[in-house]
Amino acid sequence: MGKRLTAVGVALACLVAALVGSAQADTAALSAAFSQSSVWSTGYGGQYLLTNTGDTESTGWVVEFDLPPGSAVANAWSSVLTRDGQHYRFVNAGFNGRIRPGGTVSFGFNVSGLGLPTGCKVDGVPCDGGGPVPDTSAPTVPGSPRVTGVTASEVSLSWTASTDNVGVTDYQVLRGTTVVASTTSTAVTVGGLLPSTAYAFTVRARDAAGNASGSSAEVTATTDGGSGGSTVDVSTPAQLQAALAAAAPGQTIRMAAGVYRGAFTITRPGTAAAPVTLTGPADAVLVNDGPSGSAPSCPTPTQGWDPGYGLWLHDAPHWNLTGFTVRESKKGIVADNSHHTVIDRVHVHHVDEEAVHFRRSSADSVLRDSAISHTGLVQQGYGEAVYIGSANSNWACHGNSGGVDRSDRVRVLGNRIGPGVTAEHIDVKEGTFDGVIRGNTFDGSGISGQNSADSWVDVKGIGYLIEGNTGTFAAPGTFANGYETHNPATTPSFTNGCGTVWRDNRSDLGGVGQYAIRITSTSKCAGVPNVVHASNTVTRAVNGLTNIPVTP
Template identity: 55%
Template sequence: MRILRLMLPVAAAGAAAFLAVPFASAASASLTATFAQTSVWGSGYGASYTIANRGDAAANGWVVEFDLPAGSTVSSSWDSVRQVTGQHYKFTNASWNGAVAAGASVSFGFNVSGTAVPAGCLLNAAPCSGGAPSPQPSASSASPSPSASPSPSASPSPSASPSRSASPSPSVPPSSPPPTSGSTVDVSTAAQLSQALTDARPGQTIRLAPGTYDGSFIATTAGTASAPITLTGPRTAILTNPSPSGSGPSCPAPTPGWDPGYGIWLFNAGYWNLTGFTVFDAKKGVVLDNSPHVTIDGLYVHEIGDEGVHFRRSSSDGVIRGSTIEHTGTVQPAYGEGVYLGSANSNWDCHGNSGGVDRSDRVQVLDNHIGPYVAAEHIDVKEGTIDGVIRGNTFDGQGIAGQNSADSWVDVKGTGYLVQGNTGTFTAPGVFANGYETHNPVAGSGCGNVWRDNVSDLGGAGKYAVNVTSTSKCAGNLNVVYASNTVRNATGGLTNIAVTP
């Protein structure tokens, strides 16, 4: 028996060597799924699974499953199709990321409400290689970041893809008073920020330290032309408001006990500058009500339930420039505009505070990067507004949802806008009809607008770079499309009206 025991391993080894020969050249896929937390905040975290193909043949399709302990739930996810049974979660590849080439990887992401991490990971019904959760990052390591693919990352510079990130608040006691230096108020907690906004005075600067500020942040004091109020911070200063609560008036106004879910809300607060920081995971990103002469400069707005930035209730003469807006309409795609100027006439009873009209006029939208995964129009210009400028922006139409006729980069229902020097692209997935459109919901609206020097790539899906809905409704004040505009991959062409040389 001793001899047999010694011989068997040799025989087995020989058999293994023999059997390996005919399969040595057979190509096959070998998938692994690796979990990573990409951001952490007090009540939850953002995470991703990376599906890597370590084999020598392409894989076609993947399914990742795991369990979360009771008390934690996946609140949102992207780049996958999610199914839930109790505490068991199943994520199937989306239509565009199921194929994984040899040596390549794809990923999907999700947010968790709660602190528990996945357990029992399965990839295509087999254990995930390295499927145990990777070590959680320390609070100081999380930082906001879009990435170069539709998955979260930890780099603080935005890119042309959606991402989810947040940094935890520094451990300064909420009761600590904000230190002040001259006209600058330094804040490092949500409580300090709320107090600073309440106490703000013309000429003051509120300076955010890096960290996450979770709460309802409302300013109701106006600056002046010579002494604007500034709220500023680095990109790693993150305003988030994921949990609206209470009930407010039918026409939104700051109300005790009501949190509307806005990332930052200026109400009757003209002459403000908002610069540099991030707005993340809120019902609406930046909302301006009756707040003219506001400049928004270099913000990063992403993972927003409805619209990213809204100039509303006659918030005229504002500027938004150098900002990045991604992944909006995560809750209601039909309301996921990147930048929203004015209000639909159906809402003028509430927001029409200038002779019954929302006159958010002369707003300039300059040099921003909007998209991908902006579910509605990248810029929606509402009827009743006039004389704005949309110039130098980059529109990435990937992920536009097409709901509620939101199927273009820019829909101009206002009058007298200059649309110049913008670059737009579209790639699947998404629903895309035209690059730019006009509509005429009220008499005289959607007229007298001008397109110059725009570069459009419609990805083989869109019909016209500029589609003008009606010329008869704009008699005497026609829309003009100049020959300096160019278009590629259009099913129709540059425009459906006569081109002006």
């Protein structure tokens, strides 16, 4: 009897094992693929397609995912929806729970906001069936940079390439914490430097997933002294005016601490090999109590007329401005037809209108490591911190390049802008091309809303790169979006407001701003679209990151 029971037990165990093995071999295995069926300015229609890649029919399914703050599922169909905060759960409807092997079903939903689903799971496993593992491996640290060339205003560097498990996409060259250049090769020339000045550089690599390597060892290079020009020391307004009037290539004009009150105009050019430098400590302060006199029809230096600018460069390329302060003037620093103007570590504050204006084709200029606040004290709608180019309505005066103000390739790097800036922190005008806005900090408190000034950056130019900036907003002020594009028609015609790339920007909209990045028109930019990468982030947005599809 005992032997018979033992035999029965063994047979029963084998039967159970067979049944379990069969159940494990023949199961429903579901994957879920997301797509957007339509996109509009404030939301989109989404859909998940479920596919049974297993061996048996499913009897039901559950799909769940998260949406970023500022986006929400408004309604859904072909499913039963529940929500917990930003987490959404969709259970099959009565008619579509059963999916045969190889079969598919779908359900859809509408989203208010442009945020896309993340962390999707179907029946508790990743929606892609555990597909490709996200790339979280950073590239290796690049080799120590080597100095391969030096001029009075440039340093050339090269380095040994990094390696990456997927592939290196670019390298960033840093001076301190400020990215001063980026390149896809292992060599670069950093321009806009001051003569006879030591600079330290490091390099880091990035991959397509946005992973960044550690920084390389630091290399130091000292720029040449130009043509060996003299140094002119000044300590009074009259001495400064005389030195500017007699400036020669390669010369350095050095201000002592103090307040310099008057009209200061630069009309003598430097050269690429021998720029002119105006320098002083932060407590060397330029103040202009103007304007005064009769203005000409277009701004040009005219006897008896003072425009009220703190410092005015006119037909004066290749100047380096460093260290000093401009305040209590109609405008801060204005560069007219003065390409290769470099403004470095300057403080502009408490001015009636804009702080820094690159105008009349002042191309290839740089504003870096500077501070701007409290602009537009008299005309709030004209209180831009940085103004690049001119509105096409002013091209009759400032359109000196084929009828256009081509203040192209201006770089705005590593500046602190705000609070108290009453208009845009950076206003990029139509007809300008290929500038870089990188590593700046925007404090939007005080934006007035006048003259359509309601964002940190307004881009009407073409082909700009906007990356690595940090923006915040808090009352008081009028704030619509962090970054905006607009597409004014001009003669000659350009694809104004198109072709700009945003990446790695961090935006805190204070619970007031609609989008971090709002693109006014996609149809007008069909040939040269604006691109918003997923590396941009936003918090406290009314609607979300952007109103266009995000690029990985």
